Amino acid sequence: MARYLIERTFPDGLAIPINADGAASCCAVVKGNAESDVTWVHSYVTPDRKRTFCIYDAPNPEAIRRAGELNGLPVDRVTEVRVLDPYFYW
Amino acid sequence: MRASSNDENQPDVMPLLERQSFLDQLQDAFELAASGCGRVVLISGEAGIGKTALVDVFTAIAEAEGARVLQGACDALTTPRPHGPLLDIARAAGGRFKALVEGRPERERMFGIFLDELERRGPQTVIVIEDAHWADDGTLDLLRFLGRRLKNTTALLIATYRDDELSSDHPLRGVLADISRAAVHRLRLPRLSETAVQELAGRAGLSHGDLYTLTSGNPFYVTEVLAAGGEGIPPSVQDAVLARAALLDGSAKRILDAVSLSPPSLERWVLDSVVESDGEEVKACLATGTLVSVDGSLAFRHELARQAWKDTVDQSRARDLHAGILRALREAGDHAAGVSRLVHHAAGAEDGESLLSLAPQAGAEAAALGAHREAAAHYALALNRADALEPSARAELLEALSRECSLIGDSERASQLLTDALEIRRSLGDVGKQSEAERGLARLAWYQGDAPAARRHTRAAIEVVEPLGDSRELARAYSAWSQVLMSADESTDAIEWGLTALAMARELDDVETVVHALTNIGGSKLKLGDPEGRDPLEESYRLAVEYGLHDDTARAGLNLGETTGDWREARRAEAYLDETIRFCTDRDMDPYALCGMGHRALMRLWTGDWTAAADDAQFVLGHSSAPPGLRIFPLLVLGRLRARRGDSGVWEALDEARDVADRTEELQRIATVVPARAEAAWLTGRGDAVAEEVRAAHQLALQGTNPWWIGELAYWLWRAGDPVEAPESAAQPYALQINGQSAEAAEVWKRMGFPFEQALALTESDDADAAREGLQIFHRLGARRVADVVAAHLKARGVDRLPRGPRARTRSNPANLTRRQEQVLGFLADGLSNPEIARRLRISRKTVEHHVSAVLAKLGAGSRGEAAAIARDLDSG
Numbered sequence: 001m002a003r004y005l006i007e008r009t010f011p012d013g014l015a016i017p018i019n020a021d022g023a024a025s026c027c028a029v030v031k032g033n034a035e036s037d038v039t040w041v042h043s044y045v046t047p048d049r050k051r052t053f054c055i056y057d058a059p060n061p062e063a064i065r066r067a068g069e070l071n072g073l074p075v076d077r078v079t080e081v082r083v084l085d086p087y088f089y090w
Numbered sequence: 091m092r093a094s095s096n097d098e099n100q101p102d103v104m105p106l107l108e109r110q111s112f113l114d115q116l117q118d119a120f121e122l123a124a125s126g127c128g129r130v131v132l133i134s135g136e137a138g139i140g141k142t143a144l145v146d147v148f149t150a151i152a153e154a155e156g157a158r159v160l161q162g163a164c165d166a167l168t169t170p171r172p173h174g175p176l177l178d179i180a181r182a183a184g185g186r187f188k189a190l191v192e193g194r195p196e197r198e199r200m201f202g203i204f205l206d207e208l209e210r211r212g213p214q215t216v217i218v219i220e221d222a223h224w225a226d227d228g229t230l231d232l233l234r235f236l237g238r239r240l241k242n243t244t245a246l247l248i249a250t251y252r253d254d255e256l257s258s259d260h261p262l263r264g265v266l267a268d269i270s271r272a273a274v275h276r277l278r279l280p281r282l283s284e285t286a287v288q289e290l291a292g293r294a295g296l297s298h299g300d301l302y303t304l305t306s307g308n309p310f311y312v313t314e315v316l317a318a319g320g321e322g323i324p325p326s327v328q329d330a331v332l333a334r335a336a337l338l339d340g341s342a343k344r345i346l347d348a349v350s351l352s353p354p355s356l357e358r359w360v361l362d363s364v365v366e367s368d369g370e371e372v373k374a375c376l377a378t379g380t381l382v383s384v385d386g387s388l389a390f391r392h393e394l395a396r397q398a399w400k401d402t403v404d405q406s407r408a409r410d411l412h413a414g415i416l417r418a419l420r421e422a423g424d425h426a427a428g429v430s431r432l433v434h435h436a437a438g439a440e441d442g443e444s445l446l447s448l449a450p451q452a453g454a455e456a457a458a459l460g461a462h463r464e465a466a467a468h469y470a471l472a473l474n475r476a477d478a479l480e481p482s483a484r485a486e487l488l489e490a491l492s493r494e495c496s497l498i499g500d501s502e503r504a505s506q507l508l509t510d511a512l513e514i515r516r517s518l519g520d521v522g523k524q525s526e527a528e529r530g531l532a533r534l535a536w537y538q539g540d541a542p543a544a545r546r547h548t549r550a551a552i553e554v555v556e557p558l559g560d561s562r563e564l565a566r567a568y569s570a571w572s573q574v575l576m577s578a579d580e581s582t583d584a585i586e587w588g589l590t591a592l593a594m595a596r597e598l599d600d601v602e603t604v605v606h607a608l609t610n611i612g613g614s615k616l617k618l619g620d621p622e623g624r625d626p627l628e629e630s631y632r633l634a635v636e637y638g639l640h641d642d643t644a645r646a647g648l649n650l651g652e653t654t655g656d657w658r659e660a661r662r663a664e665a666y667l668d669e670t671i672r673f674c675t676d677r678d679m680d681p682y683a684l685c686g687m688g689h690r691a692l693m694r695l696w697t698g699d700w701t702a703a704a705d706d707a708q709f710v711l712g713h714s715s716a717p718p719g720l721r722i723f724p725l726l727v728l729g730r731l732r733a734r735r736g737d738s739g740v741w742e743a744l745d746e747a748r749d750v751a752d753r754t755e756e757l758q759r760i761a762t763v764v765p766a767r768a769e770a771a772w773l774t775g776r777g778d779a780v781a782e783e784v785r786a787a788h789q790l791a792l793q794g795t796n797p798w799w800i801g802e803l804a805y806w807l808w809r810a811g812d813p814v815e816a817p818e819s820a821a822q823p824y825a826l827q828i829n830g831q832s833a834e835a836a837e838v839w840k841r842m843g844f845p846f847e848q849a850l851a852l853t854e855s856d857d858a859d860a861a862r863e864g865l866q867i868f869h870r871l872g873a874r875r876v877a878d879v880v881a882a883h884l885k886a887r888g889v890d891r892l893p894r895g896p897r898a899r900t901r902s903n904p905a906n907l908t909r910r911q912e913q914v915l916g917f918l919a920d921g922l923s924n925p926e927i928a929r930r931l932r933i934s935r936k937t938v939e940h941h942v943s944a945v946l947a948k949l950g951a952g953s954r955g956e957a958a959a960i961a962r963d964l965d966s967g
Contacts, residue, residue, distance in 0.1 A: 060739065065735075
């Protein structure tokens with residue numbers, strides 16, 4: 001298991017409304033991810049909603065792409081990352 | 091063996107506490123299975139947690155609802171009976187099933203018979219296999235076999251096991267992992283809560299303050315304590331069991347001694363011949379609930395109780411009892427007991443002579459049934475006492491044990507044993523067996539990736555029998571040599587030796603060697619580029635299938651796939667590999683299937699099906715039984731994919747691939763790994779680091795005969811700026827690219843169906859349109875990093891209007907169709923035909939057809955009508 005940063009591009013802008021439909025969308029994504037042993041931790045979105053940076057836990061990059069395909073989410077790049085926090089140094 | 095629910099024998103039957111949710115889950119699985127989707131339920135928990143009790147309650151319910159229940163339990167014998175549970179089940183089921191299984195058919199057929207039984211229409215079947223942690227290899231294979239195939243039956247398979255007895259390398263773990271996740275329910279039984287323990291105590295009319303603390307809520311322990319009654323609480327499970335039996339007198343206890351040494355139960359008639367007693371003592375045992383009566387045999391109420399009692403029987407008494415039981419069983423004739431059971435008692439009686447004659451027999455029986463761990467255990471038992479054996483018998487035992495060890499994956503031990511056997515054969519002057527042993531050592535060396543040792547041993551196998559003229563051993567040794575030469579890419583010699591072996595084998599009517607030699611001849615011819623090589627390989631495949639030589643079928647099929655792949659006929663290779671993989675998966679021949687999938691991953695990479703390529707690669711790498719050599723292809727495929735896409739983990743995969751490939755010394759492996767590293771180095775800016783490696787590999791390839799390996803390595807040298815010229819023998823598209831004829835090269839790649847290579851060639855072209863087309867292909871394939879690197883080069887060259895990326899995919903498009911596909915779907919839903927759609931969108935009819943199939947696939951629709959209906963739903967939903 002490792003942590004990965006996923007970069008995604010949504011040319012038309014990502015739209016996940018904050019209502020029941022949006023919640024259902026997220027739920028579907030989580031379910032789809034589970035099939036590949038992939039866990040969505042959280043995401044960062046640019047103000048224009050055209051790019052996202054998602055933090056995921058997964059066994060390998062291919063599992064993430066598989067889950068992306070299942071869920072209809074684009075995957076530009078998958079990079080393994082570790083956390084670096086200023087507070088580690090105190 | 092189930093306890094009868096006769097209250098006289100079971101004074102403490104009580105309804106289950108805190109198990110209702112598990113019963114509900116069993117019921118759910120049962121109903122799901124009934125709807126035609128077979129299910130597997132795994133019930134685990136510590137010893138004494140009540141797995142059997144739960145299963146008994148459920149099966150009673152199932153039977154009441156009309157289901158048929160088939161039960162078998164795995165043995166606690168020193169070495170379990172091969173296929174013990176399956177035999178028990180067949181015997182209980184009776185009729186045709188029983189007759190067929192008792193005919194002792196070969197293992198595969200036996201499993202097939204069982205599956206037929208389940209697929210027969212009729213009442214729903216519930217299969218129970220208990221104590222799977224003790225399962226012999228044959229039963230493990232049965233669990234894997236059924237687990238994978240129940241999906242289309244109405245059967246429910248329940249397996250129970252003690253999870254506290256499962257070390258990390260326990261073979262059951264592998265089986266549980268192999269059974270598909272989707273159709274498996276896992277129930278893990280917890281200990282009883284304090285409330286439950288108090289309730290049980292209450293029912294027994296006792297109140298024990300410390301009962302919960304001491305027993306930790308283990309149901310068996312609790313029941314034992316409550317049954318013993320009395321003051322105070324026995325400090326351990328063993329004491330609790332002894333306490334219950336404390337009420338019995340000396341002669342009754344002798345009965346317990348005997349029964350405790352014979353898992354799972356002891357027949358009355360055997361008991362009578364080892365312990366003098368009248369019926370009264372037996373009645374007393376049953377009355378106290380210490381023993382239960384099952385089908386005319388006596389057994390302890392629970393395995394824990396049997397163990398507890400067995401530990402109290404002193405050594406010499408145990409020896410005497412074991413000897414008595416053994417005598418009684420033998421006198422009763424051949425069918426009284428299976429040979430595994432006899433071995434169990436012979437071992438307990440420390441009867442070396444009996445062991446020496448029984449254990450090898452048990453080993454052979456187990457081996458024939460595919461229970462290799464058990465066979466190894468039996469042979470090892472015999473070997474321990476083999477000092478008195480004459481040398482050739484001892485050598486035979488060593489060879490048998492070595493064979494089993496290699497089958498269970500302990501190749502080091504297998505080599506050691508075979509070396510010892512070889513010594514003996516040499517001293518006896520038995521050259522035939524010597525040759526066989528050398529071949530065995532060669533095979534083991536090859537598995538461990540030690541090519542030089544494999545070569546040495548094969549040479550020795552020949553030298554030792556050659557002086558004596560033609561023989562089976564010599565033919566086999568020649569064929570083994572041709573295989574060594576084939577792996578070392580000395581293909582011409584490999585063919586020559588293969589033909590010699592073939593002629594001799596045909597003369598001597600040795601089909602196995604004929605098949606083996608044909609495979610080597612065909613494979614070597616294909617390696618040299620002679621398409622006629624396909625004929626001997628296909629003949630080998632056909633013969634192997636006809637004679638039921640499974641290993642050879644797999645070998646021939648894999649050879650066809652691999653060598654066709656070496657010549658870049660990707661689609662044909664993939665077809666061969668598909669068929670072979672299916673053949674192997676059907677027979678649970680996992681290592682061969684994994685080997686095939688590794689190569690198929692590369693084929694799929696080449697044809698542009700990258701998702702499927704990654705699937706194959708990850709499957710192989712995730713599988714525990716893949717020896718290092720099998721990891722090379724999956725690793726290089728993942729390395730290339732990650733490099734092309736810009737994902738992490740590129741060098742992790744490619745460094746390991748190179749290390750393993752180097753050790754095998756096989757050109758095929760080195761020549762496929764190094765180009766992958768060259769490409770990745772180009773993409774990640776590490777050109778200098780691999781330059782030497784690529785040059786060395788290129789030199790190596792030039793000594794070989796495969797134009798593709800020569801071509802690809804020359805190409806990457808050229809790309810890196812080495813002043814290299816296209817070698818004469820380089821494959822056409824690569825030679826064209828090196829000579830600057832990229833457009834022609836791109837055409838060749840396109841005809842071959844290699845989109846990535848086509849795109850590389852296109853972007854090397856001076857023609858801006860061609861370059862843009864190439865870039866577009868990279869985008870389509872998802873080769874992000876390649877697209878970025880190439881786009882930068884193109885911009886520097888002055889090419890403008892570069893295509894930017896794949897079409898928009900937004901989450902609001904639930905079926906994930908591209909814009910064009912949405913348009914096509916729209917027209918389709920309006921009832922337009924393909925030509926009409928083509929006219930409207932001003933694209934070709936072929937393109938429309940392509941879009942329509944993509945749309946149908948994404949929607950999961952079987953027809954245009956279905957797709958139209960789905961489109962309407964999407965619109966309104």
